[in-house]
Amino acid sequence: MALLIQYTLIFSAVLILVALGGMFSERSGIINLGLEGIMVFGAMAGAMVMVLLPSDASKFTIVSLTIIAAALAGMASSLLIAVACIHFNADQTLIGTALNMLATASATVIVKAFNTARSNGSDFSAKLDYVRGHDAFMFSIGPLQLSWFVVVAAILLIVAIVMFYKTKFALRLRACGEHPQAAESVGISVYAMRYSGVIISGFLAGIGGIIYIAAANSTWHFDYGVAGAGFLSLAVMIFGQWKPERIAWSAVLFAVFRSLSNVYMGIGFLQALPISGTVYNIMPYVISLLVLAFTSKNSRAPKAEGIPYDKGQR
């Protein structure tokens, strides 16, 4: 049971952060389908920092540098979306898809080149080992092994909620997602708001990426990308109706099912049931599809999302 809680916490941390990222981007009016790709970039940067840090680095240095690297990589890669979609009016779905492909391909190429260079040409794999970094993130409360990542995610969630409801900035951001022309008419820079929305999503998704690969594993094969976690987060975001506190609850719901597929072997009565682990994997998708079917009639999606901003339009 402790294992189930552990996994649930980790998966919720990932889903909450990435879904919040998606929320900030969509609230500013840019659909961010590239979350998956941003996660890969964040994960790669974080993992490389953990590998490269000297063995006598303190736990605090490892934790903070890894998270900073992941966040920076996420923000940098989100600029690829921001520039194309905000300045060049590119199709947002296409750019997101392109970023996902770009991320997996370049992560594979970079990590392979990195491994080849480090091993003097004997290691061609796209795999990074970071046992030491993984251990640095762990601490225990009683029987429960926790990760600093979960704490970071919790803090960021609170910050996001306060920011979303209590600041002028968020109000302006939301205005740009609902009616950018109206926002512009009262002196808000739509471009600046959309850039900040996308970059915040890069920041959060980058950290989400490193948590996804480092909190429960100590090695990662980068040719797999992040195996759909970014898309699952999009589902969480919609399930949470673009509101931070509802996103948090739906992330926990999704995480429980995701964890069940990992740990159901260890839970007596679940193992006795004639259900394969794959079924638990399907559950979050089926549930969210059905819930969406019942709730989408009056969807709270930002009105202007997906539409390139045209100053001249009325």
Place this chain on the structure above:
Amino acid sequence: MEEKTSIFRKPGFQTLLASILCAILGILLGYVILLLMNPAHAAEGMFAILRNFFKFAGNQKKLMSAMGSVLVKSVPVILCAEAILFAFKTGLFNIGCAGQYTVGIIASLYTALALHWNWILCVLAAILAGALWGCICGFFKAYCNVNEVIAGIMLNWIALYICNIILGDKTVMNTTKSETYAVKGSSLLPAFLSDFFGKNKYITIAVPLTIVIAIVILFVLGKTTFGYELKATGHSKDAAKYAGMNAKRNIILSLVISGAISGMAAGLYYLTGIEHYKIASSVPGMGFSGIAVAFLGGLHPIGTIFAGLFVTYITQGGQYLNTNYYNPQVADLMIAIIIYLCGFVLFFKTVMSKPVNKLGKPPKANANAEPNKPADDKTADKKEV
């Protein structure tokens, strides 16, 4: 001078030019990446990718066989692109193509390996499975207002897990190698011009069939009332409803057809036997590559064929890289860059046609030139009633 500008103002020519520009820019950026990774061998590496199978130029049989493999491998990606294009023309972004392709794999391989059906039935099963998956997505879109992108993404993952359960069965899967058995006998697609392509047995009727399908799509979308109705619904659901069209039916039909083409793509690829399905932890990338190819092909059914061939050519070219210096995924990276650049096509086109837009506004002129057609549709509908 006068003539030259008029060529540049033609939208078709602009699209072609923009796509070629994307491809060239992508290749140049690919070269920069090769330079960054290993400056000494970059030129050699780029040459290997671009020369591709022509390195067998001296050996006629090997050359044709390698060219044949590129053709076979481009079939699914072209068909997926056609599926996405079809939906896109009707105003729907069918990202669920990947899932429809996956259920196509389930249906074709299960009927071929477990039930030993004839190839026609196997392909039909794949088409039906894809259509069903598209139908589910369309149903959610039409009746519950669920965004087709989101529903598509969910259905992709559901399809993947179902695929791993069904094809993980012992009758279909060689569990020691964790890949499906080879497709045999009457389940294999009949060969086509296989002698011409250096006895490459994977060249099947799938190749000519792909071209036929592209032409059919071109015809249906451009020349039929049915295609016009689908496009009108995509343009404005409410206006279509007002004009007497059944908007909900049209949305579902678009996705059913798109899904059917995606399912067929899987059938026409896996039933050649060139590749075995392996248990995967992520959705097959074919549907996503299809998005890319559709946009690179300028969202034109025939342009898509060339874009698909180009993308497959480059991807396969990665295999000819010297693995001491580079890894084959560099080719994938180049494709991803090209697709990213495709996002800027609209921008390239605006730059090229700026003087026209200021004066004449061609899109509006087009819209005005077409009122004959909806009038025809209305009368046609009334007759039916």
